[in-house]
Amino acid sequence: MRSKDNVDLICDIAELAGLFERSSSLTDFLDTATSIIAWHMKAAVCSIYLFDESSQELVLRATQGLDASAVGNVRLQLGEGITGLALKELRPICEGTGSRNPSFKYIPNIHEEQYEAFLAVPILRGLVRVGVLVAQDPEPNYFDENDVKALRAIAGQLATTIENANLLMTMHEEQEQGGAAPETPILPRFMRGKTISEGLCMGRGSVIGTIDEEALRAFDEDPTPRTLDDFRRALKETEDQLAALQRDLEEELSDVASLIFSAHLLILKDTQFSGAVESLIESGTPPQKAVSQIIHKYINLFGKNPNPRLQEKVLDLKDLGHRLLLNLMSHDSDLADYEGRIIVAEELLPSALLKLAAQRAAGLVLLSGSVTSHVSILARSLRIPTVLVDDGQLLCIAEDRSLLIDALQGTLFIDPDDDVRESYARLIEEQRRIELLEPQVDPETRSRDGVRVRLYANINLLSDLNHATRLKAEGIGLYRSEFPFIVRDNFPSEEEQTRIYSKLVERMPGRTITLRTLDVGGDKSLSYVQAHDEANPFLGLRAIRFSLRNRPVFAQQLRAMLRAGASQPIRIMFPLISSLDDFIHAREVVYECIEQLREEGTPHNSRPELGVMIELPSAIEMIEELTRETDFISIGTNDLIQYLLAVDRTNEQISDLYVPYHPAVLRALHRSIDAAVRAGNDVSVCGDAATDPHMVVFLIGCGLRTFSVDARHIPHVQQLVQRTEVEEARKIAMQALRLSRISEIEKFFEEQNRRVTEE
Ligand code: PEP
Ligand code: MG
DSSP: OOOOOOSHHHHSHHHHHHHHHHOSSHHHHHHHHHHHHHHHHTOSEEEEEEEETTTTEEEEEEEESSOGGGTTTOEEETTSHHHHHHHHTTSOEEESSGGGSTTOOOOTTSOOTTOOEEEEEEEEETTEEEEEEEEEESSTTOOOHHHHHHHHHHHHHHHHHHHHHHHHHHHTTSOOOOOOOOOOOOOOSEEEOEEEEOOEEEEEEEETTOOOHHHHHHHHTOSSOOOHHHHHHHHHHHHHHHHHHHHHHHHHOTTTOTTTTHHHHHHHHOHHHHHHHHHHHHTTOOHHHHHHHHHHHHHHHHHHOSOHHHHHTHHHHHHHHHHHHHHHHOSOGGGGSOTTOEEEESOOOHHHHHHHHHTTOOEEEESSOOTTSHHHHHHHHTTOOEEEOOOGGGGGOOTTOEEEEETTTTEEEESOOHHHHHHHHHHHHHHHHHHHSOOOOOSSEEOTTOOEEEEEEEESSTTHHHHHHHTTOOEEEEEETTHHHHHSSSOOOHHHHHHHHHHHHHHSTTSEEEEEOOOOBTTBOOTTSOOOOOSOGGGSSOTHHHHHHSHHHHHHHHHHHHHHTTTSOOEEEESSOOSHHHHHHHHHHHHHHHHHHHHHTOOOOSSOEEEEEEOSHHHHHTHHHHHHHSSEEEEOHHHHHHHHHTOOTTOGGGGGGOOTTOHHHHHHHHHHHHHHHHTTOEEEEOSGGGGOHHHHHHHHHHTOOEEEEEGGGHHHHHHHHHHOOHHHHHHHHHHHHHOOOHHHHHHHHHHHHHHHHHO
């Protein structure tokens, strides 16, 4: 028996990166993949079929072992042959003797008949069909259960890269179309906006989304004539920089870094891309122009493609074009980075934001979005000073303008004069000095009259754990598990998730850890899940609704959470619960997972505490039953306010209607906290309202003893609690609850505040 060394190597992401580096083109990448897999499985044949969405056919794109002439020519319908059937039914098919399977299809002239054993595993990105990995061997019954598992793991790891390769290959057949360049308006020197993520920074501007005419003219005016060799050097430098960025990112942000630059790298590897630039250069076009023309061609093709996955890559292309041009102009590779730059963008995907963070962009100016939108939450986690300035003219700003962000006041300066620059330079220095000081935080928090209050941290990225431990968070009140899902091109595997959740548990030994299940939908979409257009995504298939409709995804996440909690208590929390039924259904899936893990003998937590987020008016109406059934509740005020008041939390136009002090909000908060306290249930508030000084007093007055906030708010929330006397807070809360108008409540809170500060 040949000894198979199934896959450890290929499951590893580093190996996959290596696979890229060794490939000289897309075809070469697929060929390398098939030969590596065949080698590891000691199988005579390994082939990759890719699914062509438009013709709904599988096309053989690479093979090790079958006749090379078959590549590009063998085409199968969905459901045709064992390979087509595996993709149609989204399941692996393993046959000891393939020809005995009723679906077996004889394909002449590819010399397949000698291979009896047949194993076909679908390649899926999320629920989207990408293709099929096929292994064949002459020895009947050659493949066993372990091989199925191994090939599945490989298909999972390669899905994203293979799909990107597929998209690029199909795109080459599309038509070229042109686009118009924006005009450059005159901009004011100072613009007022809104703070998204606090901080100060100065730097040169870069507009994401345009390689504008002015920038191109600058390239044209470059006095040094550039050559084909310069282009090849720039290509290589760009590739090296991106590979290095990917490595850095994996070290610093391991939970969200996975293959984030894979589309960039694939385009660089695409010989059709580099070939097109080279032939333009050879026919006399200056290299700068050639790069820009071909990048624009790709941008047009991607942008106009109906496939949203390709449209999403436009930002990557622009980024790539920017890099290539800068590398072409200069031997100083640092120039091609966004390091120290202030990025101006109409809107950003979370993954794009991560790429900018990896390149150490200094600050961010967004033209749309809002403080509670999830890109904003991520910007705060990444500690990138960010302002929101709703002025489309900014997009036409020339590259390299000097910008200054004051994301304490929410303002943006364009070409600030020397006085402004100097005074801000001093402020920035002062801010850095303060950040280095050890924060004054007590390990335990008590009110002025000695009542114990717990301060937990909200965690969005694993890197937030550093701040949470430094600022002595007593636990994690909310882990937003969705970011690793959002930035990837595919669902993270159970193993990957287990690794991420285990890090949370390990870093907070003996403390409360609250893991929230996937909260996607609304303003957080997963690019790899074929979404149906929703007129109102916040009222659509969001959070627990998505999980309950996608049971395997839900179960995989729950299993990972339960496994991570094998040696320590954990709490699992379901978002956007609208009924008791939602909770009971979710709980049933948890119980099923526990049972499965027990049967498998996999170490796990068999008694997690189960709780819900209170974010919907319907949950408030059901609060007594919910507190009776659950182990804990956490009130998500970001959503609760949105749904109670019917005000979209991401819509800046109506942000004045998004009012935490609305009497309906105060009453809903009081009702939920009171019900939980009476039921002896644990209750916390984890939305942004938990950091508002008036609300902290009000919530303590309602009986709240646990707050979960972004770690950077812990010191000031602690001070607020330490200044508050519980009985007095109770009186303030009761008085506020009797008021009927927003204006009365605002005035009342202001008066209370004045009184406390005067005392
Ligand atoms: C909330 O809605 O208040 C909350 C904490 O959850 P998220 O902001 O992630 O929706
Ligand atoms: Mg929420």
